[in-house]
Amino acid sequence: DTEVTQTPKHLVMGMTNKKSLKCEQHMGHRAMYWYKQKAKKPPELMFVYSYEKLSINESVPSRFSPECPNSSLLNLHLHALQPEDSALYLCASSPRTSGFGAGGDTQYFGPGTRLTVL
Amino acid sequence: AQTVTQSQPEMSVQEAETVTLSCTYDTSENNYYLFWYKQPPSRQMILVIRQEAYKQQNATENRFSVNFQKAAKSFSLKISDSQLGDTAMYFCAFMKPGATNKLIFGTGTLLAVQP
Numbered sequence: 001d002t003e004v005t006q007t008p009k010h011l012v013m014g015m016t017n018k019k020s021l022k023c024e025q026h027m028g029h030r031a032m033y034w035y036k037q038k039a040k041k042p043p044e045l046m047f048v049y050s051y052e053k054l055s056i057n058e059s060v061p062s063r064f065s066p067e068c069p070n071s072s073l074l075n076l077h078l079h080a081l082q083p084e085d086s087a088l089y090l091c092a093s094s095p096r097t098s099g100f101g102a103g104g105d106t107q108y109f110g111p112g113t114r115l116t117v118l
Numbered sequence: 119a120q121t122v123t124q125s126q127p128e129m130s131v132q133e134a135e136t137v138t139l140s141c142t143y144d145t146s147e148n149n150y151y152l153f154w155y156k157q158p159p160s161r162q163m164i165l166v167i168r169q170e171a172y173k174q175q176n177a178t179e180n181r182f183s184v185n186f187q188k189a190a191k192s193f194s195l196k197i198s199d200s201q202l203g204d205t206a207m208y209f210c211a212f213m214k215p216g217a218t219n220k221l222i223f224g225t226g227t228l229l230a231v232q233p
Contacts, residue, residue: 031219040207040226040228041225041226042209042223042224042225042226043163043209043221043223045220045221048218048219048220055218056218056220088161090163092163094219096219105151105213105215105219106151106153106165106168107165107219107221108165109155109162109163109164110162111160111161111162112161112162114161
């Protein structure tokens, strides 16, 4: 089973709203990722959690706040977003195996949340 | 810094035909991984195939195979017996295993399979 789930599928919010995106996996993966994807562009990495600890923040504005409550769950809290933040937000997870020949930490993606900021 | 280049923004193929998508990359690393992901209109990124750089044998997954040329830094994807469901954006990606396992994506190739 290589399923990563994300909720909601679609989200429309105003610039003063606070909302959260949720990502869940039950594959025992210990690394989880948030990506932002604009139309017809490749995904851009935002955050990486490894063993529930934030290991990468790709200079993302503070209006995006990630949280990893446990090894299966990843949240992205949104506050005071701008219209240019409208995008597809993808979550991914990987086994976090180490060493070569151990799967290469292949990332498995969820279906994404389509976010529109008005 | 590593870069990934996909020089074909769009391609079209007839159903049941074979098509090859190109990908080149630049790195000074010797050990790394390469991936092809597809993203259909439903938008979920789906892993198509993975190649370990230390393996000389080209990876295959059913109708999908790669031509990995390490010296030339080339990693093309061949899709045989194309099906309508293969219509998608295809992204080539590079990863250097390590503390972050960051994926470096190409700009993508939009493949349309025509009936």
